[in-house]
Amino acid sequence: xxxxxxxxxxxxxxxxxxxxxxxxxxxxxxxxxxxxxxxxxxxxxxxxxxxxxxxxxxxxxxxxxxxxxxxxxxxxxxxxxxxxxxxxxxxxxxxxxxxxxxxxxxxxxxxxxxxxxxxxxxxxxxxxxxxxxxxxxxxxxxxxxxxxxxxxxxxxxxxxxxxxxxxxxxxxxxxxxxxxxxxxxxxxxxxxxxxxxxxxxxxxxxxxxxxxxxxxxxxxxxxxxxxxxxxxxxxxxxxxxxxxxxxxxxxxxxxxxxxxxx
Amino acid sequence: xxxxxxxxxxxxxxxxxxxxxxxxxxxxxxxxxxxxxxxxxxxxxxxxxxxxxxxxxxxxxxxxxxxxxxxxxxxxxxxxxxxxxxxxxxxxxxxxxxxxxxxxxxxxxxxxxxxxxxxxxxxxxxxxxxxxxxxxxxxxxxxxxxxxxxxxxxxxxxxxxxxxxxxxxxxxxxxxxxxxxxxxxxxxxxxxxxxxxxxxxxxxxxxxxxxxxxxxxxxxxxxxxxxxxxxxxxxxxxxxxxxxxxxxxxxxxxxxxxxxxxxxxxxxxx
Numbered sequence: 001x002x003x004x005x006x007x008x009x010x011x012x013x014x015x016x017x018x019x020x021x022x023x024x025x026x027x028x029x030x031x032x033x034x035x036x037x038x039x040x041x042x043x044x045x046x047x048x049x050x051x052x053x054x055x056x057x058x059x060x061x062x063x064x065x066x067x068x069x070x071x072x073x074x075x076x077x078x079x080x081x082x083x084x085x086x087x088x089x090x091x092x093x094x095x096x097x098x099x100x101x102x103x104x105x106x107x108x109x110x111x112x113x114x115x116x117x118x119x120x121x122x123x124x125x126x127x128x129x130x131x132x133x134x135x136x137x138x139x140x141x142x143x144x145x146x147x148x149x150x151x152x153x154x155x156x157x158x159x160x161x162x163x164x165x166x167x168x169x170x171x172x173x174x175x176x177x178x179x180x181x182x183x184x185x186x187x188x189x190x191x192x193x194x195x196x197x198x199x200x201x202x203x204x205x206x207x208x209x210x211x212x213x214x215x216x217x218x219x220x221x222x223x224x225x226x227x228x229x230x231x232x233x234x235x236x237x238x239x240x241x242x243x244x245x246x247x248x249x250x251x252x253x254x255x256x257x258x259x260x261x262x
Numbered sequence: 263x264x265x266x267x268x269x270x271x272x273x274x275x276x277x278x279x280x281x282x283x284x285x286x287x288x289x290x291x292x293x294x295x296x297x298x299x300x301x302x303x304x305x306x307x308x309x310x311x312x313x314x315x316x317x318x319x320x321x322x323x324x325x326x327x328x329x330x331x332x333x334x335x336x337x338x339x340x341x342x343x344x345x346x347x348x349x350x351x352x353x354x355x356x357x358x359x360x361x362x363x364x365x366x367x368x369x370x371x372x373x374x375x376x377x378x379x380x381x382x383x384x385x386x387x388x389x390x391x392x393x394x395x396x397x398x399x400x401x402x403x404x405x406x407x408x409x410x411x412x413x414x415x416x417x418x419x420x421x422x423x424x425x426x427x428x429x430x431x432x433x434x435x436x437x438x439x440x441x442x443x444x445x446x447x448x449x450x451x452x453x454x455x456x457x458x459x460x461x462x463x464x465x466x467x468x469x470x471x472x473x474x475x476x477x478x479x480x481x482x483x484x485x486x487x488x489x490x491x492x493x494x495x496x497x498x499x500x501x502x503x504x505x506x507x508x509x510x511x512x513x514x515x516x517x518x519x520x521x522x523x524x525x526x527x528x529x530x531x532x
Binding site for chain 1: 285286294297298301304307309319438443444447454460466
């Protein structure tokens with residue numbers, strides 16, 4: 001464990017020094033994410049001109065939910081995005097050998113090696129939006145509930161990573177450009193909607209096999225709708241199941257991997 | 263005649279490239295449409311139910327779903343499949359080959375763009391037919407030869423304008439290390455300010471007026487409303503005029519950048 005922490009600190013140091021080499025890229029990514037934040041907040045502001053409740057939440061509550069999924073997006077962009085984008089390419093070109101011969105878990109190495117320093121600035125901004133939403137929330141929120149909400153949001157980001165891996169790993173068997181990754185991006189929009197607007201089979205799917213509604217909406221639900229123990233258990237159970245599924249699935253994928261150089 | 267033969271070959275090759283991974287192509291298409299419509303369906307169902315109304319800002323619920331169905335389809339036609347290609351060619355040095363080809367670089371690129379347009383038009387036709395067969399025509403939507411012709415013209419003009427905008431941005435790659443973020447920013451702007459996330463009728467009145475002068479609404483909302491019969495002939499003519507003005511502006515920008523940038527090009531790998 002200590003070795004992994006030390007290794008990750010090296011990744012961080014290297015990523016920051018590299019980010020400052022390409023300054024234009026550094027700043028343009030920050031502006032791009034500001035656009036993403038602005039359109040999402042703007043979208044819900046427009047929706048709330050025409051309604052006062054959505055999925056049982058008013059605009060103040062919705063801002064907390066929005067800040068939650070913005071933080072999930074920022075964590076994903078900062079910690080995982082650069083790395084996951086490359087995995088299908090390594091698989092298709094047979095370029096994964098370098099990562100497989102390291103004395104650490106290949107899944108860990110390939111998932112977190114490149115820390116996006118520029119997106120880290122956006123993570124700070126997303127946290128700022130959350131602090132602003134919490135301060136402007138008209139009702140009293142207990143500090144321990146807020147802390148639990150933040151922990152759930154961080155775990156929500158981890159769940160998003162696990163679900164994205166479900167769509168990446170089939171690249172080991174499929175002879176295709178990006179595997180099912182583009183499908184993941186299409187489905188990703190469900191993170192940005194409150195789970196209570198969905199009904200029937202769609203709701204069941206979005207909270208179990210494709211748990212996009214679990215990632216940000218459940219933490220907000222636990223904070224805003226008086227902690228529901230079933231919802232909390234559901235949230236943690238999904239993460240545990242997906243964690244173990246990914247480890248097994250990755251190991252199976254590696255067995256199917258054929259290198260280009262050996 | 264000789265001149266048009268190479269254009270035809272480029273067109274055919276690009277079409278084959280787009281559908282090369284057929285399984286990927288259709289899965290991506292079906293899932294993106296399904297996800298887009300499902301997210302919009304539940305969101306607007308909640309809004310319509312809360313307001314207890316059948317019509318909002320001139321849209322019935324089914325009419326609104328038809329609008330959302332057209333959004334990704336029209337966006338694909340307008341953007342084509344070649345987004346990010348020019349900047350990649352500048353970075354990896356493969357732009358060199360166009361400089362020595364006895365053909366115009368921009369004509370070559372536009373024909374590539376057009377190949378995507380044709381394929382995505384076919385997707386549009388198929389999807390709309392299936393929607394109409396399954397759910398029928400929404401009462402607030404008028405489908406006629408006139409509207410379809412107006413829609414196709416608006417999409418083609420918008421496609422040309424978007425090609426000039428995207429190519430201008432991509433050629434910034436002559437100077438910058440990364441331009442994809444700029445392309446994404448344009449897409450984000452089109453998503454909200456162009457009416458892809460929410461029809462512009464739901465914006466406050468003054469804001470709608472302001473947006474009618476910017477190019478974003480002509481990259482989504484305007485062509486879609488032309489198809490749906492939600493613009494008058496006069497609004498359509500003025501919309502096409504604004505699109506053409508923006509296209510004329512960006513073609514100047516594109517050539518300006520090209521004429522300066524090509525001297526910056528180092529041709530990696532020559």
